[in-house]
Amino acid sequence: xxxxxxxxxxxxxxxxxxxxxxxxxxxxxxxxxxxxxxxxxxxxxxxxxxxxxxxxxxxxxxxxxx
Amino acid sequence: xxxxxxxxxxxxxxxxxxxxxxxxxxxxxxxxxxxxxxxxxxxxxxxxxxxxxxxxxxxxxxxxxxxxxxxxxxxxxxxxxxxxxxxxxxxxxxxxxxxxxxxxxxxxxxxxxxxxxxxxxxxxxxxxxxxxxxxxxxxxxxxxxxxxxxxxxxxxxxxxxxxxxxxxxxxxxxxxxxxxxxxxxxxxxxxxxxxxxxxxxxxxxxxxxxxxxxxxxxxxxxxxxxxxxxxxxxxxxxxxxxxxxxxxxxxxxxxxxxxxxxxxxxxxxxxxxxxxxxxxxxxxxxxxxxxxxxxxxxxxxxxxxxxxxxxxxxxxxxxxxxxxxxxxxxxxxxxxxxxxxxxxxxxxxxxxxxxxxxxxxxxxxxxxxxxxxxxxxxxxxxxxxxxxxxxxxxxxxxxxxxxxxxxxxxxxxxxxxxxxxxxxxxxxxxxxxxxxxxxxxxxxxxxxxxxxxxxxxxxxxxxxxxxxxxxxxxxxxxxxxxxxxxxxxxxxxxxxxxxxxxxxxxxxxxxxxxxxxxxxxxxxxxxxxxxxxxxxxxxxxxxxxxxxxxxxxxxxxxxxxxxxxxxxxxxxxxxxxxxxxxxxxxxxxxxxxxxxxxxxxxxx
Numbered sequence: 001x002x003x004x005x006x007x008x009x010x011x012x013x014x015x016x017x018x019x020x021x022x023x024x025x026x027x028x029x030x031x032x033x034x035x036x037x038x039x040x041x042x043x044x045x046x047x048x049x050x051x052x053x054x055x056x057x058x059x060x061x062x063x064x065x066x
Numbered sequence: 067x068x069x070x071x072x073x074x075x076x077x078x079x080x081x082x083x084x085x086x087x088x089x090x091x092x093x094x095x096x097x098x099x100x101x102x103x104x105x106x107x108x109x110x111x112x113x114x115x116x117x118x119x120x121x122x123x124x125x126x127x128x129x130x131x132x133x134x135x136x137x138x139x140x141x142x143x144x145x146x147x148x149x150x151x152x153x154x155x156x157x158x159x160x161x162x163x164x165x166x167x168x169x170x171x172x173x174x175x176x177x178x179x180x181x182x183x184x185x186x187x188x189x190x191x192x193x194x195x196x197x198x199x200x201x202x203x204x205x206x207x208x209x210x211x212x213x214x215x216x217x218x219x220x221x222x223x224x225x226x227x228x229x230x231x232x233x234x235x236x237x238x239x240x241x242x243x244x245x246x247x248x249x250x251x252x253x254x255x256x257x258x259x260x261x262x263x264x265x266x267x268x269x270x271x272x273x274x275x276x277x278x279x280x281x282x283x284x285x286x287x288x289x290x291x292x293x294x295x296x297x298x299x300x301x302x303x304x305x306x307x308x309x310x311x312x313x314x315x316x317x318x319x320x321x322x323x324x325x326x327x328x329x330x331x332x333x334x335x336x337x338x339x340x341x342x343x344x345x346x347x348x349x350x351x352x353x354x355x356x357x358x359x360x361x362x363x364x365x366x367x368x369x370x371x372x373x374x375x376x377x378x379x380x381x382x383x384x385x386x387x388x389x390x391x392x393x394x395x396x397x398x399x400x401x402x403x404x405x406x407x408x409x410x411x412x413x414x415x416x417x418x419x420x421x422x423x424x425x426x427x428x429x430x431x432x433x434x435x436x437x438x439x440x441x442x443x444x445x446x447x448x449x450x451x452x453x454x455x456x457x458x459x460x461x462x463x464x465x466x467x468x469x470x471x472x473x474x475x476x477x478x479x480x481x482x483x484x485x486x487x488x489x490x491x492x493x494x495x496x497x498x499x500x501x502x503x504x505x506x507x508x509x510x511x512x513x514x515x516x517x518x519x520x521x522x523x524x525x526x527x528x529x530x531x532x533x534x535x536x537x538x539x540x541x542x543x544x545x546x547x548x549x550x551x552x553x554x555x556x557x558x559x560x561x562x563x564x565x566x567x568x569x570x571x572x573x574x575x576x577x578x579x580x581x582x583x584x585x586x587x588x589x590x591x592x593x594x595x596x597x598x599x600x601x602x603x604x605x606x607x608x609x610x611x612x613x614x615x616x617x618x619x620x621x622x623x624x625x626x627x628x629x630x631x632x633x634x635x636x637x638x639x640x641x642x643x644x645x646x647x648x649x650x651x652x653x654x655x656x657x658x659x660x661x662x663x664x665x666x667x668x669x670x
Contacts, residue, residue, distance in 0.1 A: 031566050
């Protein structure tokens with residue numbers, strides 16, 4: 001239970017479920033229109049930001065030992 | 067030992083007076099309750115972004131996160147680097163709902179979405195949440211000043227709440243947002259100054275890095291230990307529960323996003339907050355603890371330092387007279403920028419959800435007077451709560467216990483309310499009442515939390531109360547909804563994800579066209595008797611039609627929308643292209659200068 005990756009996996013499993021669930025609801029209910037370039041860009045930016053934080057936390061774990 | 071010199075004290079007093087004058091100055095922009103609570107819905111994204119961060123970072127943040135940073139390392143950042151997961155929900159669903167439905171408070175949302183009883187209950191819960199938050203902040207600053215100057219905790223709390231209440235009394239939300247900008251810049255720059263001076267004291271960045279053990283550099287604390295700072299407890303209490311509460315039920319934050327000039331600016335503001343400012347704030351509030359641990363490992367700091375005093379001790383140890391006062395002024399800035407928001411939030415809820423209910427249909431000035439009086443009374447109540455929080459062992463524990471106990475019923479009700487059209491009034495009512503009772507029962511009998519323990523030791527279970535609350539409230543919500551009758555969608559336009567389009571139609575008074583491309587035109591003002599008229603060419607460029615809502619602002623971007631107005635586009639004129647005809651009432655209302663150009667954008 002003491003692996004440094006366990007909190008990382010726990011956190012991003014729950015966050016990713018929440019993130020995908022709320023995004024899918026927004027798309028399904030037509031709150032965002034993927035056919036419109038501006039809204040597509042906003043969605044892309046939000047997903048990119050989420051990936052940024054995953055990479056940031058993973059990097060912090062990896063570089064802690066350097 | 068009392069720390070700080072007469073010069074430090076002089077700087078702190080100067081800062082107090084500066085903020086008092088700066089905040090009070092903006093009272094001249096307040097002409098209505100709309101201005102007092104929402105700053106006239108005119109501000110730019112960057113101003114709101116900085117204001118949100120200044121609100122997030124309270125004085126408790128510097129003390130609390132420095133203390134855990136000193137004890138447990140880089141994992142102190144985990145609560146400030148975890149907000150991005152709420153972005154789709156906030157940007158695509160919550161922001162359009164609150165902006166287009168023109169709600170002025172969370173309880174008002176509850177009344178429109180459910181009924182007046184849920185509104186009353188949510189008022190009670192929210193006031194407990196906001197007043198408790200004020201009490202914790204005042205207590206923390208009292209602890210810091212006690213460590214620094216030997217002042218009594220209560221004396222400090224009274225002094226600072228007085229200053230906040232005075233400028234809040236005058237300027238409302240406009241004062242809050244403008245002083246927050248100054249305070250956010252000060253507290254972020256101070257955080258970096260502490261780190262820079264700390265590294266100078268230690269010798270080099272590599273000496274700092276090498277003096278810290280491997281586990282200290284981890285971004286997360288160990289999964290289920292130690293009891294007072296284990297990952298799983300902090301995740302549910304702070305990263306999930308507190309973040310959700312902050313963005314979805316904190317009246318102060320709601321009012322920030324109702325102060326933006328458009329939902330597009332709201333989106334930009336939340337991205338700025340989560341992607342840039344919160345990581346910077348995470349570093350700013352915690353690094354004194356990391357520096358303190360490094361200094362201790364290198365023999366530059368006593369081994370007996372109290373974690374709650376580490377921020378003050380490190381700041382004192384690495385600075386010269388004058389700079390120490392500057393750093394303490396930043397601590398005050400952090401406190402005041404949080405408390406002013408909370409005071410404004412309490413005033414908004416009290417006026418909109420209590421005063422207007424019992425004394426309806428009065429002139430706006432009547433309610434504005436009430437708002438100002440309540441601001442003063444709130445500061446007094448906040449001070450009165452300080453002794454309650456003084457009973458906790460640590461500031462982190464006091465804050466965590468309070469948030470975990472109060473927020474889950476509201477969070478769950480809001481989430482189901484906006485996401486599930488079938489979610490019923492009865493379910494909301496039961497969730498608020500039975501959920502709150504379940505939280506109280508778990509405080510009386512903490513053994514109820516053991517089934518969620520994740521092998522956390524019993525003394526660390528209080529953080530998992532947030533998870534317990536979320537599970538219990540979710541079960542109540544789903545169970546009751548299945549057994550009760552749903553509200554017709556036609557009764558809740560714009561209040562649930564399925565009806566956001568109807569909310570936009572209602573906001574505009576016609577079919578919305580809000581595919582905002584961010585197009586801007588610059589115009590000279592020509593004063594007219596009433597209304598707004600752009601040239602045909604400009605209207606075509608903005609893709610605007612008569613009846614669309616335009617935002618007209620002084621072209622000086624750095625004013626952040628302080629001089630601006632929303633107005634409905636009239637019939638286009640055939641005159642000079644870069645001239646906008648503006649009614650004199652709109653010019654006055656927006657504090658616009660007819661000798662300066664304005665920028666115009668289409669909102670919807």
